[in-house]
Amino acid sequence: MKFKPANHIQNLQYFGEFGGVNPSISDSSTYTFLSAKTMFDTFEGNADGCYLYSRHSSPSNLYLGEALAAMEGTETATVTASGMGAITPVLLQLCDTGDHIVSSRTIYGGTYAFLKNFAPRLGIDTTFVDITKLEVVEAAITPKTKVLYCESVSNPLLEVADIKGLAILAKKYNLKLVVDNTFSPLSISPVKLGADIVIHSLTKFINGSSDTVGGVVCGTQELIDQLRNVNDGAAMLLGSTMDSLRSASVLKNLRTLHIRMQQHSHNATYLAEKFESDGLKTVYPGLASHPSHELFKSMMNEKYGFGGMLTIDVGSLDKANALMELMQERNLGYLAVSLGFYKTLFSAPGSSTSSEIPEDEQEAMGLSDGLIRFSIGLDADIERTYKMMKACMVEIGVFKAETV
Numbered sequence: 525m526k527f528k529p530a531n532h533i534q535n536l537q538y539f540g541e542f543g544g545v546n547p548s549i550s551d552s553s554t555y556t557f558l559s560a561k562t563m564f565d566t567f568e569g570n571a572d573g574c575y576l577y578s579r580h581s582s583p584s585n586l587y588l589g590e591a592l593a594a595m596e597g598t599e600t601a602t603v604t605a606s607g608m609g610a611i612t613p614v615l616l617q618l619c620d621t622g623d624h625i626v627s628s629r630t631i632y633g634g635t636y637a638f639l640k641n642f643a644p645r646l647g648i649d650t651t652f653v654d655i656t657k658l659e660v661v662e663a664a665i666t667p668k669t670k671v672l673y674c675e676s677v678s679n680p681l682l683e684v685a686d687i688k689g690l691a692i693l694a695k696k697y698n699l700k701l702v703v704d705n706t707f708s709p710l711s712i713s714p715v716k717l718g719a720d721i722v723i724h725s726l727t728k729f730i731n732g733s734s735d736t737v738g739g740v741v742c743g744t745q746e747l748i749d750q751l752r753n754v755n756d757g758a759a760m761l762l763g764s765t766m767d768s769l770r771s772a773s774v775l776k777n778l779r780t781l782h783i784r785m786q787q788h789s790h791n792a793t794y795l796a797e798k799f800e801s802d803g804l805k806t807v808y809p810g811l812a813s814h815p816s817h818e819l820f821k822s823m824m825n826e827k828y829g830f831g832g833m834l835t836i837d838v839g840s841l842d843k844a845n846a847l848m849e850l851m852q853e854r855n856l857g858y859l860a861v862s863l864g865f866y867k868t869l870f871s872a873p874g875s876s877t878s879s880e881i882p883e884d885e886q887e888a889m890g891l892s893d894g895l896i897r898f899s900i901g902l903d904a905d906i907e908r909t910y911k912m913m914k915a916c917m918v919e920i921g922v923f924k925a926e927t928v
């Protein structure tokens with residue numbers, strides 16, 4: 525049977541205290557009890573439906589977590605104050621001093637910095653690999669390896685992870701496969717393909733209005749209970765708790781995610797095809813020329829398309845900067861990091877979001893100077909957008925004279 529993530533979200537209904545069509549927001553950090561015994565049981569996590577203190581849990585956070593678990597098809601989920609606030613507790617929960625992680629080398633800059641610079645201070649080492657080569661991944665696994673880590677579609681190079689293949693490796697060596705699915709919500713359902721844990725930065729497509737940071741960990745009840753354990757839970761003790769007001773607003777935005785993803789994908793597909801036929805080096809998983817086009821197709825929930833992210837290479841950082849400034853001047857988008865906004869956002873990853881990655885490593889992974897990463901917006905008339913972008917490119921001299 526096909527997995528239909530948006531249906532699962534829509535099947536959940538929550539009402540407010542007075543019959544409101546949205547759930548009431550639990551605007552409290554602490555909760556009263558009629559009986560001292562129930563208070564103790566709640567602290568120990570043994571009183572279902574009772575709340576003690578909002579760093580532990582709050583009704584608003586549980587609603588949002590439940591909706592995201594429904595989207596990913598996991599038993600449950602826990603929401604966090606940011607994407608990094610989801611990633612770091614999961615890795616610290618799964619790994620002890622002396623343990624080892626095998627990670628894709630093309631991952632979000634913050635995650636890379638954590639694994640490369642911070643986790644070794646705690647005795648947790650990481651081998652970075654080309655995640656598209658399963659034999660390279662397998663060769664990096666040691667008896668100390670506990671986690672396989674990747675992004676379903678990687679930032680910023682849009683490499684696609686073979687989640688089914690990685691899940692087979694994870695099973696074989698008794699590892700946890702952790703997938704950051706930030707770039708492809710609804711399109712890819714990693715747990716359905718065999719992943720153990722799915723993480724999102726809610727900051728991006730899922731919230732979609734660039735007004736907050738947030739994160740989520742989707743997994744088994746056992747894992748989420750461990751993360752929230754008052755004695756040794758990393759999410760509980762590191763304290764990256766989302767505020768209830770925020771989780772209520774993210775839940776409302778989640779209601780339109782399926783419509784937004786379809787429009788992001790539609791617009792990105794249109795532009796990627798045009799840019800490619802104009803002769804620009806274009807990377808988009810929806811293009812037949814993408815090395816993992818067929819793999820993405822084999823994993824995707826078709827309706828939501830290949831996502832809103834694409835990259836082009838305009839040859840040099842100077843041209844990239846000039847083009848981005850001109851496009852911004854013409855109101856085609858914003859020169860800004862992040863993604864998933866209604867407006868197109870563009871940045872040069874080498875000098876921004878991936879600048880944590882040393883230059884020689886950037887080169888080895890194919891992150892070139894002239895690369896521009898686009899998060900394509902919800903433009904109503906993408907044909908007009910394309911024509912205006914093309915005019916900017918011609919003005920900047922992106923094309924050789926004969927192709928104009």
Ligand SMILES: *Cc1c(COP(=O)(O)O)cnc(C)c1O
Pocket residue numbers: 606607608609632634635675679704706707725726727728737738739
């Ligand atoms: C933005 C991002 C993160 C980090 O999320 P924050 O909400 O900024 O902490 C992690 N992974 C990916 C793929 C991202 O794009």
